Amino acid sequence: MVLGGGMGGLLAARVLSDTYADVVIVDRDQLTGTTSARNGVPHGRHAHCLVARGHQILEELLSGVTKEMSDAGVTLGDFNGGIQWNFNGHRLASSDSGLLCVSSGRPVLEQHVRERVQALRGVRFLELHDIVGLATTPDNGQVTGVRIQRNETGSQPEVLLADLVVDITGRGSRMPAWLRELGYEAPPEDKIKVDLAYTTRHYRLKPDRFGSAIAINQAATPASPRGVFCYPLPDGETIELSLTGVLGDHPPTDHEGFLAYIKSLPLPFHYEYVKDAEPVDEPVRFKFPASVWRHYEQLTRFPDGLLVMGDAVCSFNPVYAQGMTVAGMAALTLRKHLQNPSGLNATAFFGEIAGQIAGPWQFSAIADLGYPGVEGERNDQINLVNQYIPKVLAAATQDPVVTDAFLRVAGLVADPMSLMSPPIAGRVGAVLRQFARMRAAAAASA
Numbered sequence: 001m002v003l004g005g006g007m008g009g010l011l012a013a014r015v016l017s018d019t020y021a022d023v024v025i026v027d028r029d030q031l032t033g034t035t036s037a038r039n040g041v042p043h044g045r046h047a048h049c050l051v052a053r054g055h056q057i058l059e060e061l062l063s064g065v066t067k068e069m070s071d072a073g074v075t076l077g078d079f080n081g082g083i084q085w086n087f088n089g090h091r092l093a094s095s096d097s098g099l100l101c102v103s104s105g106r107p108v109l110e111q112h113v114r115e116r117v118q119a120l121r122g123v124r125f126l127e128l129h130d131i132v133g134l135a136t137t138p139d140n141g142q143v144t145g146v147r148i149q150r151n152e153t154g155s156q157p158e159v160l161l162a163d164l165v166v167d168i169t170g171r172g173s174r175m176p177a178w179l180r181e182l183g184y185e186a187p188p189e190d191k192i193k194v195d196l197a198y199t200t201r202h203y204r205l206k207p208d209r210f211g212s213a214i215a216i217n218q219a220a221t222p223a224s225p226r227g228v229f230c231y232p233l234p235d236g237e238t239i240e241l242s243l244t245g246v247l248g249d250h251p252p253t254d255h256e257g258f259l260a261y262i263k264s265l266p267l268p269f270h271y272e273y274v275k276d277a278e279p280v281d282e283p284v285r286f287k288f289p290a291s292v293w294r295h296y297e298q299l300t301r302f303p304d305g306l307l308v309m310g311d312a313v314c315s316f317n318p319v320y321a322q323g324m325t326v327a328g329m330a331a332l333t334l335r336k337h338l339q340n341p342s343g344l345n346a347t348a349f350f351g352e353i354a355g356q357i358a359g360p361w362q363f364s365a366i367a368d369l370g371y372p373g374v375e376g377e378r379n380d381q382i383n384l385v386n387q388y389i390p391k392v393l394a395a396a397t398q399d400p401v402v403t404d405a406f407l408r409v410a411g412l413v414a415d416p417m418s419l420m421s422p423p424i425a426g427r428v429g430a431v432l433r434q435f436a437r438m439r440a441a442a443a444a445s446a
């Protein structure tokens with residue numbers, strides 16, 4: 001039984017269907033047939049990009065889905081050359097990386113994945129049901145199912161039995177509280193408070209304004225903390241534009257304030273795109289107070305028959321676009337652990353996904369700690385990385401090889417340490433020396 005039919009839940013159901021004859025996805029929303037943002041995933045109204053590694057996982061689990069999406073008009077493109085990346089008011093030099101990404105809005109991506117999962121033999125959807133708790137053996141040692149309640153007045157809770165329950169109910173997962181009720185410890189948490197908000201609006205705008213780019217982004221950095229993600233939607237006439245602001249500098253939701261925020265971005269083109277474009281809705285805001293990592297791998301007691309995955313384990317600062325991909329990595333790990341001849345071992349599963357989460361968590365946590373206003377301890381390594389990354393980004397404006405190295409890390413296909421490797425560090429140094437020579441020449445001629 002899969003609790004939650006978001007991106008993580010769908011991918012988990014996909015791998016569970018290889019082992020279990022009957023896989024039930026329970027969700028409070030209507031999922032099947034839904035093509036727009038839904039209440040259970042309010043963040044689905046805001047910009048989502050499935051980064052390179054996530055795309056690879058999608059294709060591995062649902063072979064051919066890329067072509068299906070592309071045939072349906074979903075914007076896919078090169079994660080490097082297809083996206084116009086701008087940092088600190090400068091465009092990164094680009095080249096094709098051979099890595100694809102999907103930059104097309106969350107509901108449309110989820111719809112394609114859901115339709116494939118729906119077509120799998122043995123997968124059922126139980127929609128419009130709230131999950132209200134776990135069912136267990138009398139000694140609470142084994143989870144035997146879930147307590148659910150149809151979300152209509154007068155309905156009564158009922159128990160659904162399952163051999164295995166996987167909680168993928170997202171960031172708001174109640175698992176820590178349910179574990180405590182059953183006499184277990186809740187997982188210890190790491191938190192990085194970023195006080196982030198996305199505010200998103202859609203405009204009618206022809207995609208030809210984007211040229212060959214599938215998305216044009218100005219990414220937030222400590223030096224330039226306001227950001228924007230913007231891409232055309234598959235209907236061919238609408239763009240999704242999400243503004244991001246950290247540490248309480250939240251993009252406004254009124255027309256004038258929203259436009260003024262766009263105008264305040266380092267580069268003018270997003271403002272130029274939308275200042276005269278027809279908005280198709282009102283700006284909508286989503287607040288994201290903190291990244292949270294729940295360390296299930298540190299628990300010494302855990303009931304049998306239960307796993308937790310996706311945002312329910314770790315919810316990353318969304319500006320780094322890691323969550324769906326890390327949920328996909330956990331689905332691959334689940335597939336591996338389901339094949340274990342001695343049975344599923346929750347501790348081993350949690351240990352392995354913690355190892356996968358650690359890299360992306362460090363990437364985003366270290367970047368967040370680059371903002372002086374973000375609380376948290378900064379050791380020498382964190383300070384070093386936060387001094388080095390702006391240099392990488394500066395070098396990437398001139399050298400597409402550096403851009404490629406950076407985006408491979410951001411796309412979760414390369415280790416962050418690869419940016420420190422001698423070939424990349426050498427290229428970064430070469431560009432910085434070139435900048436220094438240009439500055440010296442300009443000073444001398446002045």
Ligand SMILES: Cc1cc2nc3c(=O)[nH]c(=O)nc-3n(C[C@H](O)[C@H](O)[C@H](O)COP(=O)(O)OP(=O)(O)OC[C@H]3O[C@@H](n4cnc5c(N)ncnc54)[C@H](O)[C@@H]3O)c2cc1C
Nearest residue numbers: 004006008028040043048049131170310311318321323324
């Ligand atoms: C603003 C924003 C932008 C983001 N952008 C990106 C991005 O660009 N790239 C990226 O990879 N990730 C991004 N993310 C992260 C990404 O959305 C999540 O990592 C991803 O949705 C995790 O999937 P999940 O299945 O774990 O949870 P969710 O997608 O949150 O799904 C949880 C599901 O559980 C259901 N549910 C919850 N509680 C109950 C209950 N009690 N009863 C019944 N059903 C329940 C919900 O209806 C929902 O369907 C972003 C997040 C935010 C907030």
